[in-house]
Every structure is written in C-alpha cells, then in structure tokens.
Amino acid sequence: MVLQRSKYKGTLDKAKGVLRENTYTVKIKGKTYRRIIPSRSFYVHQWNWDSAIHAMATVFFDENLAFDEIRSLISGQWTNGMIPHIVFNPEEKLYFPDPEFWGTDKFAFSSGITQPPVLAIAILHVYKKAKNRRKAKEFLLEVLPKLLKYHNYLKKYRDPEGSGLLTLVHPWESGTDNSPRFDAYLSKINIKEIPSDVIQTVRKYRTDIKVGVKETRPRDEDYLRYIYLIDLYKKWGWDYKTIVKRSPFAIKDVFFSSIWAASNMALSQLIELSDSKSKASYFKNLAAQSKRAISESFNIKEPTIALFAPIFAGVESENKLDTIAKILITPKKFWSKFPVPSVSLDSLDFDSTRYWRGPSWPIINMFLIDGLSSKPTIRKNLLEKTMTLIKKNGFFECYDPKTGSPAGFPNFSWTAAIFIYLYYKYYL
Ligand code: GLC
Numbered sequence: 001m002v003l004q005r006s007k008y009k010g011t012l013d014k015a016k017g018v019l020r021e022n023t024y025t026v027k028i029k030g031k032t033y034r035r036i037i038p039s040r041s042f043y044v045h046q047w048n049w050d051s052a053i054h055a056m057a058t059v060f061f062d063e064n065l066a067f068d069e070i071r072s073l074i075s076g077q078w079t080n081g082m083i084p085h086i087v088f089n090p091e092e093k094l095y096f097p098d099p100e101f102w103g104t105d106k107f108a109f110s111s112g113i114t115q116p117p118v119l120a121i122a123i124l125h126v127y128k129k130a131k132n133r134r135k136a137k138e139f140l141l142e143v144l145p146k147l148l149k150y151h152n153y154l155k156k157y158r159d160p161e162g163s164g165l166l167t168l169v170h171p172w173e174s175g176t177d178n179s180p181r182f183d184a185y186l187s188k189i190n191i192k193e194i195p196s197d198v199i200q201t202v203r204k205y206r207t208d209i210k211v212g213v214k215e216t217r218p219r220d221e222d223y224l225r226y227i228y229l230i231d232l233y234k235k236w237g238w239d240y241k242t243i244v245k246r247s248p249f250a251i252k253d254v255f256f257s258s259i260w261a262a263s264n265m266a267l268s269q270l271i272e273l274s275d276s277k278s279k280a281s282y283f284k285n286l287a288a289q290s291k292r293a294i295s296e297s298f299n300i301k302e303p304t305i306a307l308f309a310p311i312f313a314g315v316e317s318e319n320k321l322d323t324i325a326k327i328l329i330t331p332k333k334f335w336s337k338f339p340v341p342s343v344s345l346d347s348l349d350f351d352s353t354r355y356w357r358g359p360s361w362p363i364i365n366m367f368l369i370d371g372l373s374s375k376p377t378i379r380k381n382l383l384e385k386t387m388t389l390i391k392k393n394g395f396f397e398c399y400d401p402k403t404g405s406p407a408g409f410p411n412f413s414w415t416a417a418i419f420i421y422l423y424y425k426y427y428l
Contacts, residue, residue: 081153
C-alpha cells in the first residue's frame with residue numbers, strides 16, 4: 001500500500017507542535033524526566049496507555065523523549081509489579097481524584113489501578129525504530145525486567161485461574177471508562193449504599209464537568225460509583241488479593257484481554273531480542289490462551305468496540321475476521337461517516353457525544369488499522385478516514401461519529417501522536 005505523505009505534511013508539523021506544548025519536565029524520586037501529559041485542559045499528569053502511544057510517535061522525531069516517557073511511567077511501578085494508570089506530577093492540582101484521595105502514598109505517587117497494557121507493544125516499537133542502537137539496547141535491558149514484573153503481576157492477580165481473560169476492578173482500567181458494556185455490573189452498586197462523605201467529596205471536587213462540557217462526560221451516577229470503588233479499595237489498604245476477591249466490580253474484559261494478548265506477543269519478541277533468560281514461549285502461550293478465550297467469548301450482547309477484540313488480539317481465524325469485518329463496515333452499525341463509533345449506531349445506548357458511549361476515538365482506529373493486515377481495503381479506508389478527520393477537525397480527544405465535530409478536550413496528545421505514528425508507518 002503506497003500512500004502519499006505530502007497532503008498531510010502541514011498537519012504533521014502541527015501534531016508535533018501539540019506534543020511539544022504538552023511536554024513537561026518532572027522530578028520523581030530525585031530523577032528528572034521529560035514526559036507528555038494528555039491534555040492541559042484536564043489530564044495534567046501522566047497516563048499509562050496514553051504514554052505508551054506518545055512514545056510510539058516521539059521515537060520518530062525525538063527518541064530521547066520516547067525513552068524518557070517510558071522510564072517515567074515505569075518509575076511509578078508498585079512493588080507488586082503493577083504499573084499504575086496515572087503517575088502524578090507533584091506540581092499539578094487540577095485533576096480529581098488527587099493523590100491524597102487515592103491514598104496510595106506508601107506504594108508510589110500514583111493512582112491505585114492500571115490501564116490496558118500497551119507498554120510492551122510500545123517498547124518493542126521504540127526499540128526497533130530508535131536510530132541510536134546503543135541507547136536502544138541499554139533502554140531495552142533496563143526496562144525489560146520491569147516489564148516482565150508488570151506482566152507477572154497481571155497474570156498473578158488478574159488471571160490466576162488461567163482463563164486467558166483478565167479481571168478489571170474499575171471501569172477506568174479498561175481505558176474506555178463509561179462504555180455501556182459495564183452498565184449492568186455497575187448498576188449492582190446501589191447508590192444509596194455509597195457513604196455520604198464520598199458523595200459530598202464528588203459534589204465538591206469533581207472537576208471534569210466544570211472544565212469540560214458536562215453532557216459529553218460520564219453521567220453523575222457512574223462517576224459516584226467510580227469514586228466509591230476507589231474509596232473502598234483504599235479502605236482495604238490496596239491489597240489486591242482482597243480487591244479481586246471482594247470487589248463489587250470485578251469483571252473479565254475482552255477488550256483489555258485483547259491488548260494483553262498482543263502485548264504478550266510483543267514481550268516474547270523483546271525477550272528473544274535481549275537474550276534474557278526468561279522464556280519467550282511462556283508469554284507466547286499466554287497470548288495463544290487469550291486469543292482462544294477471546295474467540296470463544298466475542299459474541300457479546302452489548303455492541304461496543306470490544307466486539308473487535310479478535311482484531312486487536314491478532315486472532316488468525318479468517319472466518320472470525322470476516323464476520324467482524326462485516327459488522328465493522330455496516331453503515332447502520334460501526335461504519336458511520338466518521339468511524340469508528342465506540343458503540344454501534346443501532347444500540348439503544350448510543351449517544352454521539354458522551355465519551356465512550358458513541359464518539360469515535362483515534363486510539364481504537366489505530367488498533368484496528370494495525371490489526372487489519374488481512375483486510376487491506378478496509379484498512380486503507382479507515383486509515384484515510386482517520387487522517388482526514390484529524391486534519392480537518394484538529395487534535396481533539398474524540399469526535400462525533402456522524403458529524404466529525406469534536407466531542408472532548410482540544411490539543412489532545414494521543415490524537416496528535418496517533419496521527420504522527422500512522423503518517424510514518426503507512427505513508428511514503
Ligand atoms: C480518559 C480515557 C482514558 C485515557 C485518559 C487520559 O480517562 O477514558 O482512556 O487514558 O482519559 O487521556
């Protein structure tokens with residue numbers, strides 16, 4: 001597939017500008033790092049899977065920033081191996097829930113949950129693309145033991161039963177916060193049972209609806225439950241054995257598990273590249289187990305982007321891929337004018353502007369594009385639609401899938417990063 005870079009050159013420069021604007025220098029445990037925040041409007045710390053994506057773009061024009069961003073993320077690792085979903089910046093106060101509310105200070109200056117484990121995919125990409133080979137090798141040898149520890153944490157605490165599907169303990173861990181696929185589980189948490197101090201804290205400190213447009217953000221009843229879960233885990237001392245066993249929200253998620261499958265493949269390659277004593281085959285087997293489990297459980301009732309898990313995971317079955325690809329390109333479902341909506345257009349839960357309940361998100365498009373190697377025409381169409389949407393409408397967090405108009409915060413880093421990544425990967 002040969003696509004011409006020239007028509008996107010102007011936007012490429014703007015994308016790099018967004019990332020430069022959002023680059024901060026932060027001191028953690030006496031060490032200084034350069035890293036990118038998702039958005040100045042609200043997301044002013046470091047987010048786990050956002051950072052992985054940022055590094056996949058910055059390696060093309062500032063590889064030291066890519067190394068640093070990943071090192072900074074890993075600096076937040078807990079002793080149990082978890083790499084948290086947020087690594088805080090001590091200077092920033094805008095975001096709620098703040099470090100004090102999480103009550104995680106004895107583990108790290110971070111949140112207490114994780115996010116889709118894109119990290120191994122990002123490290124493999126950064127390692128391969130970095131021009132300074134000596135630094136790349138040093139980087140790999142430094143981060144690999146920590147990455148192994150993270151994957152061992154996920155296996156031990158999130159899939160001890162060996163199902164191939166990982167347990168999430170908070171909707172935020174999925175990266176797709178208010179997706180309707182969590183509604184039935186969240187509704188089991190009775191709002192009346194949420195302690196009044198938690199409710200008051202949310203009323204007083206919830207900032208996203210003040211700095212952003214309320215109607216595009218998660219609903220009040222969802223947000224109360226998100227914060228309630230954090231409060232509960234804090235009371236349990238962030239003990240993950242207890243959390244996974246007793247949480248009112250502990251669910252297996254195919255979307256998260258599909259990233260886990262792809263990441264285990266990436267990790268096995270990293271092991272082979274580094275001559276590490278760890279067994280690449282162990283992680284290949286984990287990936288195979290997840291792919292099998294995803295194939296068997298993909299027929300979900302709630303039609304969200306989690307339907308495409310076999311594509312993200314790299315499931316090989318042509319039959320399965322044909323079935324899903326058909327759903328993807330059905331205009332009444334996921335092939336809107338500006339795809340890919342996070343929820344099928346014909347779902348009763350579809351809401352074109354409310355965060356993960358309808359809008360199109362570049363991150364999902366990126367995973368789809370990378371995963372659609374056996375469907376080159378769909379891949380090319382989605383790629384062009386994604387690039388032109390960003391070129392015409394700017395670097396927003398997400399977009400209305402019918403009109404293309406922005407549905408989230410502006411100058412958003414991973415949208416800029418994805419534009420850069422796709423540009424260098426697919427255009428000449
Ligand atoms: C929101 C998104 C999540 C992302 C974060 C920072 O919480 O749902 O996926 O990582 O914002 O951009």
